[in-house]
Amino acid sequence: MASVDAISALLESLSIIPTATVSHAPASSPATWREALEQSSSAPKPFELIKTLVYKPKTAKTATPIPLVVVAREHTDVISTVLGKKLNLKDLRLASEDLLTEFFSLDKNSLSPLVLNEHTFHNVVTVIDNTIESSSSSFAIRGLSTSSTIFLTGRELFSSLKRLETKENPLHEIDFEALKTEAPAPHATVAPAKKEKEAAKIEGAVQIAIGIKKEVDFAGWYTNVLLKADMLDYYSVSGCYILKPWSYNIWEIIQDWFNKEIRELGVQNAYFPMFVSSKVLEREKDHIEGFSPEVAWVTRAGNSDLEEPIAIRPTSETAMYPYYAKWIKSHRDLPLKLNQWNSVVRWEFKNPQPFLRTREFLWQEGHTAHLTKPEADTEVRQILELYRQVYEDLLAVPVIPGVKSEKEKFAGGLYTTTVEGFVPTSGRGIQAATSHCLGQNFSRPEMFNIVVEDPNDPTGQGKTYVWQNSWGLSTRAIGVMVMIHGDNQGLVLPPRVASIQVVIVPCGITAKTSDEQRKTINDKCEEVAQTLKKVGVKAKADLRDVYTPGFKFNDWEQKGVPLRLEIGPADIAKQQTLTVRRDTGVKAPIPLADITTSVPQLLETIHNDMFKKAQDIYFSRLKQVTKWEDIVPTLDNKCVAVIPWCEEEACEDDIKERSGRSAEPQDERAPSAGAKSLCIPFDQSRWTPIVPGQTKCPGCGKDAKRWTLFGRSY
C-alpha cells in the first residue's frame, strides 16, 4: 500500500482529491510524524495531524465486535467513556493490534480515514470531529503507512466520509467540546452565547490589558486574568496547569502560616508515597466509590507491565491508615496528628478550570487519631477555624462555617464541616475547605482495625477503636481569591499574600530630565523601597528604564499589587509620595517621613476594606426563602437560598432536580445547574428562629430543622 501509485489509485477510487501527497522517513509516533512532515519541503505548512482511533466496545463473547472508528483533530480530547455513553456503546477500549490487523490489515500507526470504504464502513461505527468540516486547516492523514502522508482540506476529508453514510449506518458528527460537559450542547443558546462573548471584549483594551469584562464573560475573564497576571500557564497535559511564582508564592505564604498554627496544635508534618496499591485503595467501599471514577492508574514502568496497576493517590486515607493501625499500639500513642503537603490526582473528565478543578492539585491533608469522640470533635472545629482564618485573614475572602448535609459529606466519613465561599459574579457557592470527622468508620475491625485498650474502662478489658479526622485545604483557595477580588484591570491581591505589596514607580521623567535628576528620582524610589523593607513591607522599586510609567502602572495593576507609590520631581520637592490603591483606585499623597507607619497602616486598611466589601456582597446575596416558588428565582438572581430545611436526603435530591429545570441558559463550564445544599451554618442567629413542629421545609413541607444554604455551586 505504501507505494505512491497505489495510494493514487486508492484516492481515486475513493474520489478524494488531496492537496499534497508526501513520502517521508517512517514515523510511528505522532511526534515523529509531525517532525517528519515539518522537515519535508513538499508538505503544506502549517498543518494539523488527524488521529484515527479505533475502539472495541464490550460485546458478548459470541458476537463479532463492531469497532468504533474516531477521526479527530490532533488536539481534540477524545474521552472514551463519555463518547461511549453518547453512542450507547459499552466499555470502550482502544482496540488491540490483533483486532486492527483483523479488520484493516494495518498497525495503529498507519491507520487513517482511508481504511473506510464502501465495504469497511458498514462493519464499523464511524465518528468524525464536527469541527473538521469548517476548519481552514490543512489536515495530514496517514497514507496507510508510516512513511506516506496525504494532505486534505477539512471539507474534503469530511465529504470523503460523509458520502459513505447510509440511513442505517450514519456518520456521527460529534462536538467533542460539548461532549466534555457530559450534556448535549444547548443549540438554542449557542448563538446568543457567542454574541455575549463579543460584547465581553473591552473596547479599546490594549494588548496587555485583560480585554474581557468580568460581568459579561466571567470564564474568559478568569483565565485571562490568570494568564496576564502571570499566575499560571496552560500545560501540555490537559487539565494540568503550571503555577508560576506569582501564584505559588501565595501558596507558600499560606503554608508558612498554617504550619505554624498546626504545630501549636501538636500536628507534625510527614510524607507518604504518592502511590497506592489497588488492594489498599479499595478497602473502604463507600470511600472508594466516591473517588474511583477519577483515579489515575500506573500500569507500566519502563517497558515492563506492572503485575498489578498502582493508583496515584486521590487522597490518602486508605494509604495511611494501615500504618496508623501499626503505629498506634496503646492509648499513649494518641493523639496521633500528621499532616502532609503534597499533590493529589483526580482525573476529572468535566471541563477543567485553573485552581478550581484540575487533574493534579496541591493541598495539605491532615490525618489524626484520637481516643475519644469529644477530642476528635474539638479538633475538627479548631482546624475549621484555621481554614476560616486562611480565607478571611490572609485572602480577605469571607466564608461561612457550617456542616455539610449527609449527601454532601466526605465519602466514608461521619460528618463534614466546611467553610463555604461564594462567587458573586456567577452566583455560585464554592466549598472552600473541609474538616471531616471520620468517626470510627476507618478504624473498625473490618476496616483498618486501629484499636487500643481503653484506659477508662474499669475492667481493664475494654477496647476502643480510635476516632479519626481528616482535613484539607487546596490551591483552590487561590482561584476563589482571584474570582472574588479581581476586576476589569486584572488581579487584585490582598496585601497579606502579595509577593510584592508596594511598588514604587519613578514618574515625571521627560526628555528634558537630566541624567542627574533621573538618578535622584530613581535613588529616592530605591531608598523608599529599602526603608519599607526594613519594617517588613514587601516593597519593590520598578526602575526599568525601557518602560514608561503608564506601562508600569498597567503592568502592576494587572498583577494586582495592592499599593503603588509614585515619586516624581515635585514629590521629592514636597518630600511626599502619591499613594494609589489597587482595590479602589483612590489616590492620596503622604509625607515620605511617615511611610514606615503610614504604609503598613494603609495595607491593613486595604485588607480590611477588601474583606468588608466582599463580605457585604456575600451577605446581601443570602436570601431567606420559605416558599418553593422563590427558590429558582433566587438562584437565577445569583443568590443563595437560605431555607428552613428538613435535612432529609430525598428532599435534597428533589430540590436539586426541580431547581435544575430553570430556564436560565447554562454556563458551559457550570458543573451543576441544580441547587445543592452548601452548608448548614453553625451560626443560625442570622435568620428568623425556626419553631419546631411549625416551621416547614419549602422543599417537601416536612418539619424544618435548621436554616441551610442552598445554591448552585462549583
Place this chain on the structure above:
Amino acid sequence: MASVDAISALLESLSIIPTATVSHAPASSPATWREALEQSSSAPKPFELIKTLVYKPKTAKTATPIPLVVVAREHTDVISTVLGKKLNLKDLRLASEDLLTEFFSLDKNSLSPLVLNEHTFHNVVTVIDNTIESSSSSFAIRGLSTSSTIFLTGRELFSSLKRLETKENPLHEIDFEALKTEAPAPHATVAPAKKEKEAAKIEGAVQIAIGIKKEVDFAGWYTNVLLKADMLDYYSVSGCYILKPWSYNIWEIIQDWFNKEIRELGVQNAYFPMFVSSKVLEREKDHIEGFSPEVAWVTRAGNSDLEEPIAIRPTSETAMYPYYAKWIKSHRDLPLKLNQWNSVVRWEFKNPQPFLRTREFLWQEGHTAHLTKPEADTEVRQILELYRQVYEDLLAVPVIPGVKSEKEKFAGGLYTTTVEGFVPTSGRGIQAATSHCLGQNFSRPEMFNIVVEDPNDPTGQGKTYVWQNSWGLSTRAIGVMVMIHGDNQGLVLPPRVASIQVVIVPCGITAKTSDEQRKTINDKCEEVAQTLKKVGVKAKADLRDVYTPGFKFNDWEQKGVPLRLEIGPADIAKQQTLTVRRDTGVKAPIPLADITTSVPQLLETIHNDMFKKAQDIYFSRLKQVTKWEDIVPTLDNKCVAVIPWCEEEACEDDIKERSGRSAEPQDERAPSAGAKSLCIPFDQSRWTPIVPGQTKCPGCGKDAKRWTLFGRSY
C-alpha cells in the same frame, strides 16, 4: 469445574493431597479472595495466597505462542523484564483474557497451578518461586474458580509441578530475590554471608536497641536504625517509603535554609505538573535515554484507557523548557531562575534502599536560563557551594566538590559539578548533589528553541540560544547523614537538623521519692526546657511517668538526640545538670545558671566535632594511587583511589571493568562492584602536582590530566 466433587477428582488425578478445600463467596481480586478466606472457618490460618501469572512472549506472528506460567508467592516481586532475560523470552506481556481462554478455558482470577497437567505442561514454560518448596506456610491456590480454594503445603505444591517436568521441558525454579539484582546469585558466598549476619546480631541487645552491628551487617544496621529511630516505615508499594516526622523535619529544615539562600540569588519557587506527555518527554534523545527504562506510565483513568500514555516526571527538563521558550522573549526576560520542591519517580528495578534509591523521592530541582555562558558557569558554582553548605554546615557531612567525568555527567547536559560524599563503612562514594550546566543543548533550535536577540551584537541581527543550568538536591542527603553518623546505639543527629536538640530527663526518682519531690524535679526539667527554648534551643522535657530513666536514655539515644540533660535531686541541690553527648557519650556537669550560653555552645561543639571526625575519616581514605596494581587493593580496603587520570572515557570503562574483577565477596545490595570516577576535585592542591607529559594515567599509561577520585559507589 467449580463443584467440590469435580475438584476432588481433579486433585486425585494429579495425585495432590490438599490440607483443606474451601468453598466461599466468589472473589475475583487478591484482596477480596484473602478476605473471603479470612472469613472462612475451614481455611487454615495464617495462609499465603499463591499467584499464578501467565505471560505471552513475543513470537513470530505465524508461530503458536508458548505462554509462560509463573507460580509465585503473594509478596514475591515478579519483574517480567528480568525474568524474560533470564529465560531468554522476548518482551513478556501479561496474557490477554483471550489467550487464557484459549489455553486454559479460564479467566485470570480462576487460574491456578492446577491447570498444569501432563498435557498442558508441555505447551507452556513453567516457573516456580524457589522459596515455596521449603516454606512452612500454608498456601492457597484457586480451585479453578473464584469461589473455591485448595490449601497445600509448599512441598506438596512444589512436587505437584516437579513431577510433570521432563528433560526437554523442565520446571524452572527461580530465585526472584536474586533475580532483582539482575546478576546470578553468587552461590559460593551465600553460606559465609549468612554466618556474618548471625555474627552481626549484637549479643544481649534488648528489644528496642538496634540489634545489628554497623561494622558487620551494614545494610541490616541501616534499615534497623531508620525503623527504630522512627525515621521511616516500609510501605505497601515496593521501593516506596513513608517519611515520618522525625526525618521529614530534617527535610523541612534543609528546605527553609536553602529557600532563603536561593531567594538571595534571585531564584523563585514555582510548580509544574507531575505529568509529562510522551511527546515532550522524548524530545531530547540523550536525555531520555538516560531515564526511559525507569519511567512510570499512567495509561488509565477511572475505567477509561488514555489515548496516549502519560509519564510521571523522572525530572522536569523537558516538561519545563517548552514554556521557557514561550516565556523568554527578550534578553530582558533573562536570567529566568525557577526552582520547585516536588517528588519525582524513577521506577528502579534494582534493590531499593531507603533514601538512597527509592522509586519516588523528594527533591528540589532548579532550572535557570542565562544570556551568557559565564553567567551560567557562575551560578553552577554558587549552587554547588550551597549544596556543600547543606551537607557540611547542616548535616555535618564532609563532601568534596568537583566535576564529573564525561561518562558520569547528566544525560544531555554540557557538564556536571558534584559534591561527592563517602560512606566509610562500605567504602563507597556517593553522589550527594549535582549542579549541571546544560549549555545550549536544550535551547538549540531543533530542541526547545529558547532564543533571544543578542543585545551585545553590534549588527542588532544576532540571536543567542540561552545557556541553561539545572540543579538538584534530594532526600538522599538524609540517608547519607544516617550512614555516616549513626552508631550501634542508633541514630546520631547533627544538632542543626535535629527536631529535638536537647532532651531533659528527670532522674533519681525512686519508690521513696515523695510526690512533692517528684514534682520539684519534673518542674525543674520543664523549667530548663522552657529556658532553653527562649534562646532558640529545641528542648524537650521527657516527663512520661510510665518509663524509667534508663528506658528514656535508650529511647532518645536511638533517635539520635544530640544532647541529654539529666536532673535529679542531687543536681537540683548543686544547681547543676549532667550533660551527656550523643556523639561521644561524654558526660559532664554544668551549672544551671549558665545553660542559656553553655548549651548552645555545646551544640556547636558537637556539630564541629561530628564534622571533623567524619572529615578526618574521609580524608584518611583518599589514597593517592599511581600504579594499576594498587587500585583494587585500595578499593578492597574501603578506600577511594585518587589517580592522575587521562580523562578518557575508554579508560574509565576499562578501569571499571578491570576493577570489578575483585575477589571481594559482593554485598548483595551493591549497585556496582567496579570502580567508577566519582569526581575530579576542584581543589587539586592536596596531591603531588601533575607534570604535563610526564605523569601518566595508571589506567592506560597515557598522559594524566587531573587527579580524579575513583571508587565503588552507590
